[in-house]
Amino acid sequence: MTAYASTRLAARSRTGAPTVRRVRRHARTRSTTVCLGLVVALVVVAGAGLTLGDYPLPLGQLVATLAGHGSTASSFIVLDLRLPRVLTGLLVGVCFGLSGTMFQNLLRNPLASPDIIGISYGASAGGVLAILLLGWTGMAVSGAALSGALVSAGLIYALAWRGGLSGYRFVLVGVGVSALMLAVVEYLMTRADVYEASAALVWLTGSLNGSSTTQLHPLAVACLVLVPLTLLTGRALLVLQLGDDVAASVGLRVEVARLAAIALAVLLAAVATAAAGPVGFVAFVAGPVARRLTRGSGPSLVPAALVGALVVVLSDVLGQHLLPVELPVGVVTAAVGAPYLLFLLVRSNRAGVGG
């Protein structure tokens, strides 16, 4: 028995290294395939978003317009109206997807996305305050939302800190802060007249209706800075998943790495909310969906970003063209995301990783 076991052990350790290498290579190939598939889907959906509308464009004309050889009308419609909207949706999705999957990995809880733990509600409070109380519009609202998200994230971090940060305390304090921010939003909604409050409600749902080139530029610049930085933290995230002690013993400065990762995740969520309002559930579903597709165990950042982008762009196209009335993107993502959330709650609790 023992002899048999030891031979097997020896056999396994001999074949160990190549097996590990094969499994890793297999996972990497799968992840690459998934990413390529997502990019193709994204191109198709974005193409649909550019051609469909009150003024449908045939594909050939669309390509010509994008290459700069279109008529005045088609260039205006594609380049000034539809392209900014599709690109804003894409970037917003990338930000939400990355932010959500980072929170879920950092706090080691599949339900801990910025929608649930108070970051989005902070942004909502800031945005609604700007719209209703100060009468701001456009970029100023985005700025207020950004500050709201940062303030609530700072509040959660400070209140959850107690000689260190624990995932569950961060999550619970976040739930408390989000209740507080929600109270602020609801209070402001009763103070305004019904037309302004309706406008604020559309913003609160998350909408790409107001996308324009002027709004796209700051978002693009923020993404250009934040996304590469986030991808760089991927390795640290992987190590942090092993637990603080193991992470420290392999030479990671745990608190610094975690603070940096949280800061990036908060900034990503804040920038996206500033651009399109708190589009619900995108941050929440991107990570788990990406992980199911790649069947990986680590934080699959690139697939999550692509899933986020696909969800937002697809939901916007569906919201614009599926029903006779035009729906803001947030309603569609909620309709898709909320059932998935319930499913995920049930699954993660059954597996014992819900908290």
Next chain:
Amino acid sequence: MVLTTTPTAARRAPEQASLRGRITPVLLLAAGAVVLLSLASLAIGARSVPLSTVLQALTQYDPSDTDQLVVITSRLPRTVLGLLVGAALGLAGCAMQGVTRNPLADPGILGVNGGASLAIVLGISVFGVTTTAGYVWFAFAGAAVASVLVYSVAALGREGATPVKLALAGAALTAFFGAFTTALLLGDRQTFDQFRFWQVGSLNGRDLGVTASVLPSLLVGGLLALVLGRGLNTLALGDDVARGLGARVGLIRAGTAVAVVLLCGSATAAAGPVGFVGLTIPHVARALVGTDYRRLLPTSMLLGPILLLAADVVGRVIARPAEVQVAIVTALLGAPVFVVLVRRHRLAGL
């Protein structure tokens, strides 16, 4: 093992005895505070009324005096509603914390209010309901669905409904219900205008008819909750021990659920969602009279109106002549309490 438990047990026995001795004075003091705050709630507001006029209005009402008219027609219904809603929320929070064995249970945090909100929006927009008597049934249905859903989702898995799982399930369900509520409101400006004022819990503008329509369900729910004390005590020992002692665990759970739904549903239908009263009050009560639910439940019932009336009076004063709704004030007071509870080391034990 014996060495470590004996001193604690020895220390706890006199402590429990002294807490038991404290129950009567605590209840008397609380009742006194309720009376004083009721008077304050009748006297203070955009128009200050002297206390003598308030007493006069209560004893020999003279409708030609404007001060007395304000007291009787506007502030009296408001104060009565505040008393009832406060008692209901205190009691419901206490029963909820008992049955979930969870210090963070609160109708707001656990998504019960969110469920009631969604049901009421459905009632207004789809079924054209406009009266509180009509809201109540929708609020019950929504509260019932939400509490069953949140508990059954959070209780899945080996370790049962832990604080984190319950809070997350509640927050997730709140987001879920909120998304649908918003979607319904977006296309319907009229419903939105009606709903946004209900959405923020407030005692303002609810006449005695509103109170009368929720009174029966409040009474039934309250009585049911008050007789559950012994059962909740047994449940606090854990399901297995409780079963071993001959308690019918399922029955206690179901009874508590019915009581919580009746209390939260009626309170929410009458005043709108008011959070954090159910969270905060049981903890204050526990500090005053100990952990026995037979004493905790009545104490919470008396402390609830104190917080709610005080919050309502504060809301009338801080933004004069405008008002801050009572739910905003309780959220501002209650959220810090929630954070303090979370920061405590031992969260799980109740």
